[in-house]
Amino acid sequence: MDLAERFKSQDGLDVGNGDVLIAAITSCTNTSNPSVMIAAGLLAKKAVERGLSVGAHIKTSLAPGSRVVTEYLSQSGLLPYLEQLGFNLVGYGCTTCIGNAGPLAAPIEDAVVENNVIGAAVLSGNRNFEARIHPNIRANFLASPPLVVLYALLGTMQKDPLTEPIGYGKNGEAVWLRDLWPSSREIEACMQTAMNPATFRRLYADLTKDHDLWNAITSSTGQVYAWPASTYIARPPFFAGFSMTPVMPAALRNARALAIFGDSVTTDHISPAGSISAASPAGKWLQSRRVASADFNSYGSRRGNHDVMVRGTFANVRIKNLMLPPKADGSRVEGGLTLHQPSGEQTSIFDAAMHYMTDDVPTIIFGGEEYGTGSSRDWAAKGTQLLGVKAVIARSFERIHRGNLVGMGVLPLQFLNADSVTSLEIAGNELFDLEGLDGDIQPQQEVTLVIRRPDGITNRAVLRLRIDTPVEVDYYRHGGILPFVLRQLLVQKKMDCKRMP
Incomplete structure (x- = not known):
């Protein structure tokens, strides 16, 4: 240069x-x-x-x-x-x-x-x-x-x-x-x-004084929000199908790699906060709702709408998915793209994830060192969960993002010793199983990653489960911290009602 x-x-x-x-x-x-x-x-x-x-x-x-x-x-x-x-x-x-x-x-x-x-x-x-x-x-x-x-x-x-x-x-x-x-x-x-x-x-002293535009905004009344149609705020899906009985997470079998990333993938890579491209899945969704590109605003401003945010997950224009072959000059393809398996079709990570979810195929994200570093952005974990990702396997995790993954019911797993995507020759076209998660799981227990390659060869690698505490085990068993807390509140409410004369 x-x-x-x-x-x-x-x-x-x-x-x-x-x-x-x-x-x-x-x-x-x-x-x-x-x-x-x-x-x-x-x-x-x-x-x-x-x-x-x-x-x-x-x-x-x-x-x-x-x-x-x-x-x-x-x-x-x-x-x-x-x-x-x-x-x-x-x-x-x-x-x-x-x-x-x-x-x-x-x-x-x-x-x-x-x-x-x-x-x-x-x-x-x-x-x-x-x-x-x-x-x-x-x-x-x-x-x-x-x-x-x-x-x-x-x-x-x-x-x-x-x-x-x-x-x-x-x-x-x-x-x-x-x-x-x-x-x-x-x-x-x-x-x-x-x-x-x-x-x-x-x-x-008076935050509303001299703020005519703000004061002129109409608002709803009552204690329950009515969720009117909006591309900014939408009813989140995290309690869809909620019941008082938690459904134990199923064993992970025949999973596919949704993406393979290198070191220092930040939460801004995972869930960008900035501008929305018209050609991105989020941009296309907004246009389908008759929102002009000039009015897209940013991911940060639309974080109250899960339809935008899930489409923005892994949509950073600089993120590099190592599943995609390098360019002729050796540089990597940038942007939220992946190869759907087994077809090998190049598509957006969002579209591939929706395809896998339709086919009931679980997915895994692979990473290197310091996965999830940067801002403690909750949508980096929320978006990952809404894409249907069941586990993130990396060399190491940033502390807060690891906890947020557990809080959303996504398994964080860590390679042991010198193991990595590179040493295990994971290309992204394999099928994966996780053994050792049936029944009671323990904090930081060992889990076996089974790698089944297209040529019929099977390899195994031992991983560390990065659910680090007993209460995080409870979060995971309940499908995440949100349903866990809601069930706790409802149980307490029921007990309080019984005590009333």
């Missing part, structure tokens, strides 16, 4: 690797620190006064977690300087950090995709997992708010702000980091505007 190579967009703009395309002061955690927000404002003020500007092609935004932030930035006179650099208020709350940046300008996005440009985003958010910030921006950097402003001015990640000018201002004069970076004394001088309790009381 030639890092110096530039490409022309349709509107004549040069685009190259390392170019900053998104610069976002975002996230309630970073913007709740007034010292770094004031530092960002002071840096912007010095930059504007020296004649610097941010490229118009860079998507800049300001999205603090509280109205107090814009209040003290205004009182200190710093907000206009941020706005002059393009950091205009877009709202209060989750934006770029959870994939709500929105699209890039079409000519820029086309140039990035067509030329495989590694563009950059710089944001003051908490997460930068693959494809989370933007599906077509591959380099995502977390930074403090003043550094977000600084790199927006630089325009590229390929310059060193410690040894190269940030830009050239009035009369072509070089402007250096030392000219822009605010001192502790300068920050302290503005801090009093951010430490006024009366501001908090005025803005948040």
Whole structure:
């Protein structure tokens, strides 16, 4: 890859690797620190006064977690300087950090995709997992708010702000980091505007005051929600067919591999929070409900609708299913695709899962080290369960996701010693059994994976059951934590009724 190579967009703009395309002061955690927000404002003020500007092609935004932030930035006179650099208020709350940046300008996005440009985003958010910030921006950097402003001015990640000018201002004069970076004394001088309790009381004592749009929203009444038709909120299926008698999980026989993943598969890979592609299963479902692509919003905003979220499971545009053969150049196919077995047909993971469920074929997900790392996203486990997956077998698990899988009635199983998908030569076209789960199961017991290959050869590997505690055994026997808790509540309710005179 030639890092110096530039490409022309349709509107004549040069685009190259390392170019900053998104610069976002975002996230309630970073913007709740007034010292770094004031530092960002002071840096912007010095930059504007020296004649610097941010490229118009860079998507800049300001999205603090509280109205107090814009209040003290205004009182200190710093907000206009941020706005002059393009950091205009877009709202209060989750934006770029959870994939709500929105699209890039079409000519820029086309140039990035067509030329495989590694563009950059710089944001003051908490997460930068693959494809989370933007599906077509591959380099995502977390930074403090003043550094977000600084790199927006630089325009590229390929310059060193410690040894190269940030830009050239009035009369072509070089402007250096030392000219822009605010001192502790300068920050302290503005801090009093951010430490006024009366501001908090005025803005948040009455959350409904001056919110006409919110107050105008009609709502239902009563204690039971009526579940009107909606592509945002739908009645979840987790209690479908519920009864007071739990059905013991059936033995796993003749299972198929739904997907095989490598190391460090994050919950953002499993259940993305960002934009929805029109060509994805979720996008097609929304279009079938007459939702225009411009109104798709994001997976995060539609997490109250299981039909969207299950179709988004394993739909991250950067996820790599190792069941698919590599490309001619050795790189891996990206996106939520798999090979349905035994046909070998390439299809979406969602469509394959529905096919298997229709045929009553259980499925398994295989992974490497650190499966489920990242955000503790409940939908990563919920979506896995709704796809009909009965077990996830990996080299190791992230702690919270392992527990969430158990909570949804999905078996987490761990390879022992040096065993892995690679060492066991699992290709994804085999049939699988799990032995040792009949009858009473024990925390962390051994389970045998039976691998039956198409050529008739059978191999076995010992796994560790990662149901780690007795109460997790109870969760699994009940089909997950939700039916377990509901049965407990109903039993308690019945006992309370009997005690009543």
